[in-house]
Amino acid sequence: MMKVAKCPHEELSYTNCIIVNENDFPLNVKYVLIIVDYSKKYIYTVKHDRSIKPGYIGFNAIHRKQAVLSLDQEIAAEPFMYNPQTQLIATLVLEADFLQKKNTSRDSYNTDQMVMAFMEQFAKHCYTVGQPIAFRFQDKKPLSLIVKEIEAADPEALASHKKRAPHKINFGILQPNSSVIFEKSEGSFLVLTGKAKTRSSNTNLFSTDWDFQKMGIGGLDEEFVHILRRAFASRVFPPEVTEQLGIAHVKGLLLFGPPGTGKTLMARQIGKMLNAREPKIVNGPEILDKYVGESEANIRRLFAEAEEEEKKMGPNSGLHIIIFDEIDAICKQRGSVAGNTGVNDTVVNQLLSKIDGVEQLNNILVIGMTNRKDMMDEALLRPGRLEIQVEIGLPDEKGRFDILKIKTSKMKENNKLDQDVDLEEIASLTKNFSGAELEGLVKAASSSALKRYIHLGNKIEVDPDAIDKLKVTRSDFIYSLENDIKPSLGMNDEALSKFIERGIINWGPTRELVEKGLMFVKQARSPETSSRLCLLLEGAPTAGTSALAAYLAKNSDFPFIKVINSREMVGFMESSKCFRINKIFDDAYRSELSCIFMNDLEHLMGYSPIGPRYQSLVLDAMYSLLSSSPPSGRKLLVICTTKRRSVLAELGLLSAFTAVIRVPYIAHQKDIRLVLEESQALSPEEIDAVMNHISHGSVFVGVKKLLGLLDSLRVMKGVDSHKRVAAFVNLLEDEGVFTPQL
Known part of the structure; x- marks a missing residue:
């Protein structure tokens, strides 16, 4: 005792x-x-x-x-006598913290040097799991160590050079060749560097159970790989690796692209797949406040927690993720916002200083999302701030298939998706659909299937066996494609249809003009040709240039077709016109194949023959947009119409076009007969009578004008045939398109 x-x-x-x-x-x-x-x-x-x-x-x-x-x-x-066969230590894991919690230090502790000092002081000592150890290292603050884990050495395996799985023990003797690993206690402010740290301290940045299917994201594999390579590669390694390389972690990431492509979803899922704190998600407009200085204070509060942890824990601080949705709302170009309050500018300045100011934070990742990258302040996009900029574009066919597969997985799992639904077929039919629009298509198809089991009468009754019968079929998807869901970056069918309500009348050179136009369309699609082709159709008023241009655009079969018409811009200022036109070109660049139909260029520019007068800002925008090529891998076809070729030549705009097609007036009797026959407004006998009357004179008329005159005969049903013919010939004379021979 x-x-x-x-x-x-x-x-x-x-x-x-x-x-x-x-x-x-x-x-x-x-x-x-x-x-x-x-x-x-x-x-x-x-x-x-x-x-x-x-x-x-x-x-x-x-x-x-x-x-x-x-x-x-x-x-x-x-x-006490130990057993050398079973109680020798192979690996000793120690949990470290300051011995006196009130007496901490920001100094870093090199674990490689700590191992050497530990082995010098404590070799051949015995250790038990949970045992506390006082450790004095160099002239730094003394540490408290707790034995966290002991792995036993296997003498037989060492003698036979065989590898066996290590087994844990509760007690052991430290040997000169034992491995010692230090790890920081939870919540400790201790800064550890070196290689002798716990094996999972850095490589566990990512959760082990994440995959794209569980995330509900499809078609963005390449974008994810790019983000992981640029933003997180340096964070997987110990802090001393980045110190040796002399680099800092990436602190900013910008996701941009059209609405509905998955930017917000990707940002949220990045936060989930990391073993980091719950990300702070901020909608851009929420930052702004009516009180002076409060908007800037809101920015500072977002970074306060990361700043405090950085001061205490240095390079061992955890990752803080801040997500800004619609970041363009608060980060517009400085000096671009009207008014003299300057709130927008000071908010941008505050954000810049927090991300990469004098006191740099190395434990943050700011993720911004926007549809309008062009509106953001350039200083925010330089390296050191939002330096990684990833375009989240429209999914390709494989991406659309992945998205549809994810969105219909529940249906398939519960046997509610009919066997006739081929997702690959649906993916091929949904060109230029965004992820959100594909999700909307699946919802619309589900609604179409549900509607079959709802009986509308005096009461709305639901088929009691609907749960067992319900299946979403191919016809539900096709119906929803045709009637419910249209891609915002797709074809503008309604606008095009207005130009070709009467179709294309085949008279004289029309067939040749159509073939020539379709040849240029084929050229624009070919991968062997230039990425930009601008085609100009010129002709006098009512010659049918707009109808022919609309016909070529519609038959190009490009997934993106948009119409720019002067009628839609009535009352617009010059800057508003430029903004609208530029926005359509920007949208076109997001599609692999795009077609833009610009009708009446001189009207779009505000040209007036009295003066003459035109809007120079719109002219500059036109020249710039028609002359510039789309991004790599994209093809753009621009089809324009004009009634005044000479004006475009005088303004220097004609040189921007690859080819010019002239649409002529009708000047031959045989062409008049072809139009009359195809319009079916007159009977064959009446056509013969009209041709007999106009054979003694000359005709010069646009096909659109001629079809408009024929419409007046459609309301004269039941009137005597001779009167109808006489009325039509008089109309031709009155309108000046027919000149009788004297």
Whole structure:
């Protein structure tokens, strides 16, 4: 039986040994088993020192705390012999923190040097899981270590050079060739560097169970790989690797692209797939406040938590993710917002200083999302800020198939998707659909299927067996494609149809003009030709140039077709016109194949023959847009019409066109007969009578004008045939398109 005493002096307390007198334990005793009671037994390494009285054992403060010992308390002690076959340590994992929590330091502790110092001080010591250790390292603040895990060495495996799975033990003896790993205690402000850190301290940045299917994201594999490579590659490695390379982590990421392509969904899922704190999601307009200085304060609050942790934990700080939805609302070009309050500018300045200012934060990742990258301040897009800019564009056919597969997975799982639904076919039919529009298509098809089991009468009744019968079929998808869901970056069928309500009348050179136009359309589609082709159709008023241009655009079969018409811009200022036209060209660049139909260029430019007068801003915009090529991998066809070719030549705009097609007036009798026959407004006898009348004179008329005159005969049904013919011939004379021979 022995009594508890303090360590004789401070130096002995840092040896982590119990201090005994050689009269009590011979010098060959290295380890002692301390028995406090039957449930409390501890094994300690022994150090002999004559400054301790015989009959006493000296314990340092943390050992007394561990075993709950009081001074002069009687305890049982006996020598301990370990088993060298099973109780040698292969790997020792230690959890580190400051010994005195109030006395912390921002100094970094190099774990490689700590291992060397630890082995010098404590080799051949015994360790038990949960045992506390006081550790003095160089001239830094002393540390408290807790034995977290012990893996046993296997002498037989070492002798036979065979690898066996390591097994954990509760007690062991540290060997000179043992591996020591340090890891930081949870919530500790200790900064550890070096290679001898826990094996999972950095590589566990990503969750182990994430995949694209579970995320509900399809068609964005390449974008995800690019983001992971640029934004997170440096964060997987220990902080000292980036220090050795002399680089800082990427702190900003901008996702841009058309609405509905998955920008917000991707940003949210990036936060979920990381083992980081819950991301802060902020809608851009929420930052703005009516009180002076409050908007800037809102920005500072977003970064306050990251700043505080960076000060305490340095490079070992966790990752803080801040997501700005519609970031263009608060980060417009400085000086571009009217008014003298300057709130927008100061908010941009505050955000710039927080991301990459004088006091740089290295533990943040700012993710911004916008549909209008061109509106954002350029300073925010430079390296060091939102330096990674990823375009989230429209999905290709494979991407659309992936999205449809994800959105119909529940249907398939519950046997509600009919076997006749071929998702590959649906993917091929949905060109230029965004992810949101594909989701809308699946919802619309589901609604179409549900409607079959709703009976409308005096009451709305639901088929009681609908749950068992319900299946979404191919016809539901096709119906929804034709009637419910149209892509915002798709074909403008309604606008095009207005130009070709009467169809294309085949007279004289019309067939040749159509073939020539379709040849240019084929040229615009070919991968071997230039990425931009501008085609101009010129002709006098009512010659049918707009109808022919609309026909070529519609038959180009391009997934993106938009119409720019002067009628839609009535009352627009010059800047508004430029903005509208530029927006349509920007949208066109997001599609692989795009066609833009611009009708009446001189009207779009505001040209007036009296003066003459035109709007120079729109002219500059036209020249710039028609002359510039689309981004790499995109093809653009621009079809324009004009009634005044000479005006375009005078303004220098004619040189921007690849080819010019002239649409002539009707000037031959046989062509008049062809139009009359195809319009079916007159009977064959009436056509013969009209041709007999106009054979003694000359005709010069546009096909659109002629069809308009024929419409007047359609309301004269039941009128005598001779009167109808006479009325039509008089109309031709009155309108000046027929000149009788004198």
